[in-house]
Amino acid sequence: MRQPDNSKAGTQQGDGLAGKELLRVNNLTVRLNSTAGLVHAVEDVSFSVGEGETLGIVGESGSGKSVMARSLMSLLPKRATALRQGSIRLSGREIASLTERELQKLRGPAMAMIFQDPMTALNPVLRLSVQLSEPLQQHLGMNRQQARMRAIELLEAVGIPDAVNRIDQYPHQLSGGMRQRVVIAIALSCNPGLLIADEPTTALDVTVQKQILDLLSTLQRERRMGMLLITHDLGVVASRADNIAVMYAGRLVEIAPARTLFKFMQHPYTEALFNSIPRISDPSHTRLQAIPGRPPQLVKPAPGCAFAPRCPYAQQRCHRERPPMVKADDAGHLHACFYPVIRPVAAGVDPSALMQKRSGQ
Amino acid sequence: MTDMNTERQSDNQKPAQLRERDDIVLRVENLVVNFAVGKQTVQAVSNVSLDVARGETLGLVGESGCGKSTVGRAIMQLPSPTSGEVIFKGQDLTRMSGEQLRQTRTGLQMIFQDPISSLNPRRKVKDIIAEGLHIWRRPNQEARVREVMEAVGLDPDAAADRRPHQFSGGQCQRICIARSLALDPDVLICDEPVSALDVSVQAQILNLLEDMKQRYQLTMVFVAHNLAVVKNISDRVAVMYLGKLCEIGDTEAIYARPAHPYTRALLASIPDIDPDSNLPPDHLPLLQGDLPSPANPPSGCRFRTRCPHAQALCADREPVMQAVPGELTQGSLEQRSGKDHFVACHFPLV
Ligand SMILES: Nc1ncnc2c1ncn2[C@@H]1O[C@H](COP(=O)(O)OP(=O)(O)OP(=O)(O)O)[C@@H](O)[C@H]1O
Ligand SMILES: Nc1ncnc2c1ncn2[C@@H]1O[C@H](COP(=O)(O)OP(=O)(O)OP(=O)(O)O)[C@@H](O)[C@H]1O
Ligand code: SF4
Ligand code: SF4
Ligand SMILES: [Mg+2]
Ligand SMILES: [Mg+2]
Numbered sequence: 194m195r196q197p198d199n200s201k202a203g204t205q206q207g208d209g210l211a212g213k214e215l216l217r218v219n220n221l222t223v224r225l226n227s228t229a230g231l232v233h234a235v236e237d238v239s240f241s242v243g244e245g246e247t248l249g250i251v252g253e254s255g256s257g258k259s260v261m262a263r264s265l266m267s268l269l270p271k272r273a274t275a276l277r278q279g280s281i282r283l284s285g286r287e288i289a290s291l292t293e294r295e296l297q298k299l300r301g302p303a304m305a306m307i308f309q310d311p312m313t314a315l316n317p318v319l320r321l322s323v324q325l326s327e328p329l330q331q332h333l334g335m336n337r338q339q340a341r342m343r344a345i346e347l348l349e350a351v352g353i354p355d356a357v358n359r360i361d362q363y364p365h366q367l368s369g370g371m372r373q374r375v376v377i378a379i380a381l382s383c384n385p386g387l388l389i390a391d392e393p394t395t396a397l398d399v400t401v402q403k404q405i406l407d408l409l410s411t412l413q414r415e416r417r418m419g420m421l422l423i424t425h426d427l428g429v430v431a432s433r434a435d436n437i438a439v440m441y442a443g444r445l446v447e448i449a450p451a452r453t454l455f456k457f458m459q460h461p462y463t464e465a466l467f468n469s470i471p472r473i474s475d476p477s478h479t480r481l482q483a484i485p486g487r488p489p490q491l492v493k494p495a496p497g498c499a500f501a502p503r504c505p506y507a508q509q510r511c512h513r514e515r516p517p518m519v520k521a522d523d524a525g526h527l528h529a530c531f532y533p534v535i536r537p538v539a540a541g542v543d544p545s546a547l548m549q550k551r552s553g554q
Numbered sequence: 555m556t557d558m559n560t561e562r563q564s565d566n567q568k569p570a571q572l573r574e575r576d577d578i579v580l581r582v583e584n585l586v587v588n589f590a591v592g593k594q595t596v597q598a599v600s601n602v603s604l605d606v607a608r609g610e611t612l613g614l615v616g617e618s619g620c621g622k623s624t625v626g627r628a629i630m631q632l633p634s635p636t637s638g639e640v641i642f643k644g645q646d647l648t649r650m651s652g653e654q655l656r657q658t659r660t661g662l663q664m665i666f667q668d669p670i671s672s673l674n675p676r677r678k679v680k681d682i683i684a685e686g687l688h689i690w691r692r693p694n695q696e697a698r699v700r701e702v703m704e705a706v707g708l709d710p711d712a713a714a715d716r717r718p719h720q721f722s723g724g725q726c727q728r729i730c731i732a733r734s735l736a737l738d739p740d741v742l743i744c745d746e747p748v749s750a751l752d753v754s755v756q757a758q759i760l761n762l763l764e765d766m767k768q769r770y771q772l773t774m775v776f777v778a779h780n781l782a783v784v785k786n787i788s789d790r791v792a793v794m795y796l797g798k799l800c801e802i803g804d805t806e807a808i809y810a811r812p813a814h815p816y817t818r819a820l821l822a823s824i825p826d827i828d829p830d831s832n833l834p835p836d837h838l839p840l841l842q843g844d845l846p847s848p849a850n851p852p853s854g855c856r857f858r859t860r861c862p863h864a865q866a867l868c869a870d871r872e873p874v875m876q877a878v879p880g881e882l883t884q885g886s887l888e889q890r891s892g893k894d895h896f897v898a899c900h901f902p903l904v
Contacts, residue, residue, distance in 0.1 A: 225720075227716060227720045228715060228716050228717070228720065229712055229713075229715070229716055229720075232720075251752070252752065253752050253754065253755070254722055254723070254724025254725060254750075254751050254752045254755045255721070255722040255724060255725050256722075256752075258722075259722060259723065309723045309750070310668060310670040310671065310723060311668070312668040312670070312671040313668075313670055313671055352844060354619075354844045354845045354846060354847050355847035355849070358591075358592070358594070358847070358849070361592075362591065366589070366591060367619075368618055368619040368623060369618070369623060369667040369668065369745075369746065370618025370619060370779075371618060371619055374618075392723070392750065395746075395749045395750055396618070396667065396746065396749065396779075397618050397779060398615070398616065398617050398618050398779035398820070399779065399781065399820065399823040399824055400617060400819070400820065400823050401617065401618045402779075403823055425724075425749075425750075425751060425752045425753060425756070426780075427753065428824070465754060466752070466753060466754055469753045469754040469756070469757035470753050470757075470782070471756075471757070471760070471780075471782040471783055471785070471786040472782060473781060473782040473785060473809070473824060475785075475786070476806065477785055477786060477787075477788060477789070477805045477806060478764065478786065478787075479786060480761065480764075481756075481757035481760055481761055481786065482757060483754055483755075483757035483758040483761055484754040484757075484758075487707055487709060488707070488755070490709065490712055492712070
């Protein structure tokens with residue numbers, strides 16, 4: 194067998210072996226208009242992704258992951274966008290200020306996106322053949338026949354059986370998971386340098402999911418494709434991401450190499466997120482540890498830490514002051530919490546007990 | 555007991571997995587759904603029979619495209635199946651039409667797979683949730699809307715007047731769940747209800763559904779591909795492959811002792827959340843080959859083209875649903891009759 198993903202284990206430690214920097218985002222802030230007021234969807238987010246590398250993004254539903262992803266591609270609805278500020282550099286080039294025409298040339302070959310809701314990403318009245326061929330003709334200069342052949346190959350690559358016949362169907366004639374795979378095929382059609390994948394495998398069963406993730410891994414290895422992988426599935430990020438960023442209420446609250454995060458998570462929200470996963474080893478009907486309370490409102494955010502109303506470790510200071518991002522180590526682990534989870538023994542918590550609890554899961 | 559057995563044997567048509575109980579709320583018998591696609595006929599669902607008792611949750615799993623959503627929609631008569639029966643509280647929905655069907659169907663609600671596109675973008679959230687209450691002129695609509703919004707973790711004051719496009723994917727899913735609960739249904743069919751949600755909201759929703767089940771004896775059919783989620787919520791699990799049912803029974807039995815080779819492969823491909831335990835993700839066993847086209851399914855057992863245990867018989871004869879043999883021959887008569895585990899395979903793994 195091939196042993197490609199063993200090599201990935203090396204880069205997971207953030208040892209600097211990963212390729213050149215592909216994407217760097219600095220202090221990205223996005224605010225949207227809504228009937229309820231200004232939504233602070235993304236606040237002061239910074240991170241980078243190297244060539245061939247995967248940054249997994251996890252976090253609360255409604256925490257701004259999709260808005261952030263769309264803003265990187267400059268695909269936010271114009272009218273709703275009240276503010277977008279910060280720097281987005283793709284292979285060293287600042288792209289936040291490009292015109293729509295310049296961006297159109299980049300979308301497809303330089304960066305592509307897999308949208309979260311496949312049905313809204315596909316045009317319901319066009320056959321798959323049309324939707325798949327269009328970018329191929331536009332960006333790669335193929336003629337109709339070439340584009341059709343390539344489109345069939347792409348459908349086969351994402352595991353759609355009977356692609357030759359499926360290609361002439363309409364989106365509603367496919368199952369949910371097939372639609373999602375068509376969206377993936379479209380995103381991959383122009384060999385993007387950067388792939389932003391927003392919940393690419395949510396509608397897929399484990400076997401197809403694995404097939405798709407393996408395909409993406411291969412592209413990353415062979416073409417050095419960088420990837421932003423937004424997902425709710427912590428099993429997926431655990432096995433596929435080099436680094437993981439955790440978002441809550443529009444902000445990054447923790448970022449670290451994947452294994453570091455799993456072993457030494459610092460932020461109470463990260464801990465709560467991991468505790469709420471159903472385990473296959475637990476008996477049926479085991480009560481899950483949901484995070485109490487409601488997710489935060491992004492309209493008129495309160496001062497202080499956004500997690501404070503739900504945080505078991507919160508103290509007075511957390512309600513008044515916003516915790517800044519601080520280093521947990523020198524290997525790329527950052528978090529934003531005044532009272533991180535693994536605290537000195539003096540604070541009355543036995544870190545080894547916490548560690549055991551976590552690794553036992 | 556003896557009576558029942560002889561009756562079953564005499565009636566060859568009766569699928570083994572259907573139960574003789576008075577608390578069966580929903581029974582699907584020999585369900586077939588065909589779609590005409592060009593000149594071909596796609597057999598999306600082929601002879602599926604299953605039942606759900608009051609207050610019970612049946613998990614429905616299987617590969618993408620195997621027909622799970624189609625089963626859910628056929629139960630709702632959206633559209634009604636090509637053939638077969640859907641018995642809801644003793645009445646066959648497939649024989650109903652018009653007003654009678656619409657009336658009866660209020661007791662059945664479905665949460666659809668594409669949450670965002672199933673919401674009308676022009677309507678406010680509170681109107682979307684109140685829609686059914688409005689049509690059926692239920693009392694205290696406003697209070698009920700607030701109640702279900704609270705229940706699914708949406709802030710009624712902040713969210714009620716907004717429109718769907720101003721919400722995230724997971725928030726839209728919660729709106730869908732609130733809408734389906736508003737009418738207080740007997741049976742809830744959930745098609746991937748939590749796959750768009752982060753794990754903490756997912757935990758909230760699963761706990762919520764569990765509470766609803768305890769409180770209102772809510773009966774559920776729960777379609778999902780996350781096998782840990784299905785295990786958590788389900789009393790029984792049904793596994794489908796290419797339009798057919800291949801295994802059904804008690805959740806613990808199926809997870810502990812999968813008898814169908816397909817179920818076993820499915821359980822073996824779950825990604826692990828411990829990064830140490832799955833260094834090379836490639837080591838996981840993957841089903842060989844692609845899902846065959848449902849327009850042209852393999853003869854005999856539909857799984858045979860990918861089954862590591864397939865033999866000549868598997869191509870010739872279609873396996874029928876039977877009680878899992880190993881479990882039948884052990885223990886006392888009472889214990890045996892309590893076993894709820896059925897498989898359609900000539901050579902089940904025991
Ligand atoms: N077009 C829009 N107009 C106004 N507000 C919006 C719009 N789109 C999203 N929002 C709001 O912005 C916030 C972030 O939404 P986003 O879709 O990025 O969440 P997410 O992290 O992707 O969540 P999920 O995991 O549920 O998909 C949410 O509070 C949402 O209500
Ligand atoms: N309206 C339709 N017209 C033609 N074929 C259809 C239609 N709806 C579904 N199908 C086909 O029926 C089969 C079963 O689809 P279904 O949506 O039930 O799958 P599923 O098990 O829900 O899959 P997923 O997990 O991907 O949602 C697929 O081959 C699909 O292409
Ligand atoms: S800063 Fe305070 S409230 Fe925020 S996560 Fe840390 S301990 Fe909890
Ligand atoms: S009947 Fe044969 S091919 Fe089908 S699952 Fe059983 S052993 Fe495999
Ligand atoms: Mg999203
Ligand atoms: Mg489906």
